[in-house]
Amino acid sequence: MTETVWRNKPYGLMIASQTFSSFADWMFLLSALTIAGVHLNASSIEMSLLMLAFILPQLLISPIAGSLSDRFDRKRVIILSNIGRSVVVLCVPFAVFSMWQLMIIMGLLSTFSSLFIPAKNGKLKEILSDDQLQQGVAISGMIDNASKVLGPSLSGFLLVLFSTQSLFLFISGSYVLSVLTLLFLNKSVPIEQTEEKPAVSFSQGFREIRAHTSIYTGLMVLATCMFFLQLVDSQLVIFLTQTMHSAEQTLGMAIAASGFGTLIAAFYLSKKPLVHFEKYQRVATGVLGCSFLFILVVSVLPEELMMVLIPICFLFGGGAFGCVLVSFQIYVQKTIPVKSTGRIFGAISSVTSGASIFGLLLGGVKAELFGVQFVYFVVGTALVLLSLDLFIKQRAVARRNRQNQTM
Missing domain, CATH: 1.20.1250.20 (MFS general substrate transporter like domains)
Structure with a gap:
């Protein structure tokens, strides 16, 4: 392959x-x-x-x-x-x-x-x-x-x-x-031209996503994860500064571990056939939430252990987010026609960017009002609950499909 x-x-x-x-x-x-x-x-x-x-x-x-x-x-x-x-x-x-x-x-x-x-x-x-x-x-x-x-x-x-x-x-x-490099690439295949009005063309990607239940649900899960990640990431420096003396060194290791975890997830998905991307999103969302909750637990340990365990938590968190993101991208590419890829991925980029902006804006406000540790607790708990909600709903859908097949 x-x-x-x-x-x-x-x-x-x-x-x-x-x-x-x-x-x-x-x-x-x-x-x-x-x-x-x-x-x-x-x-x-x-x-x-x-x-x-x-x-x-x-x-x-x-x-x-x-x-x-x-x-x-x-x-x-x-x-x-x-x-x-x-x-x-x-x-x-x-x-x-x-x-x-x-x-x-x-x-x-x-x-x-x-x-x-x-x-x-x-x-x-x-x-x-x-x-x-x-x-x-x-x-x-x-x-x-x-x-x-x-x-x-x-x-x-x-x-x-x-x-x-x-x-x-x-x-x-x-x-x-x-x-x-691109000069050696062939031109794109002919694309069907339409006479859509600009406003209609602008919203077409959103409407196509909304019409596809699995893509819409997957996008909402991805956007939710992006929102919560920005809530936490925007306060990471403050969290480490408040909990340990070697904040700068731990920050660098945590960011590197997070990126490496995402890289591992992408490599894994390049080798393993993607059958049910919903399962990846469900499990990965729960793992992502648990990683933030474990960071809170680790923060009360001696600093020597924190310097080791916090990057490990970020490694698992980065891997979990990588599974959510890459599995969704693969599913969308496999599902949509080539003539719609631009507007659909444009709409996806817009939604995830919006989630990131709201996370950045609200992260500082929540941390100022309730404290950084409380933000980590809320984010971790919310992601675990989201994972459980996805599990319950997906089981209900699977049960309903089996009943329809037996009728």
Whole structure:
């Protein structure tokens, strides 16, 4: 199965292009945060607004970007996205002297990234056969998660060796390499053109998701997990600072362990046939909730044990979230027609971005009112209860289906 996927030349080109752009995205994010914190002396509120400027365009633009990728050649949409990001990054050393300018840059980069996501997913659907689809999507997820873990590390390493301006030139060049790789990719298959009004086209992805019960339920589970994760992640530094002295070291290990866990989950799903993605979501949601509850238990232990056990909790939590995310992506790719991939994945990106924004905004408020430990307890308990609710409902559906078959 692996040989078949890697013998697919268009897929190899697409993955190479995705690797360049994904690493560039995460390298830029760390570099931008470094500029904000070190060179511009940003406050906590300004840092939050900076992240909001990065996420908000994905909420608003993703459905439109998805519709565009279904109407036009997806290869050209991806190339436009990479060229746009390359130019935006190239402007940073010469045009950013204040926080509001950096926020505009982050918003522009996020806008072009919103074009890339649905077009990339649609292109994968085009170039992969049905028996290659699961492994191909899982490997694509592995690239995304590897870039989240290794991209910031590579950026930090290059910052030590070179100047900040040189780093942005390197990142811009990575987007250019992504474009050059795509030049060898075939054009997209002809896409059926419709005369839909813009408002109808904008909402089409949401309506198609709502009409498919399994995709709709899976998206709600994914969005709920994203919301709770942002509630917790936004307060992770404060939680570690309040509970231990070696907060910085533990923070780095926890983030790395979380990304590594997600990477393991994507690799596992690339090898094992996905039969019932609902089971993965149900079990993984419960494991994710338990990981946060165990973090609370671990926080009362001696600090030496905490430094070991907290990253382990994040390893399991990252793996659980990876199962929720990647299994859902695989199921959607297998279920929807190629002509709808752009608008459906655009709608999915919009919903998950909205969940992330609300989580970021509410995380600080809840922690300020009730305490960080209480937030972790609520998140862990809510996810475990969600897992139990999914188990009960899925058993009821299975029982009803068996009764219908016997009638």
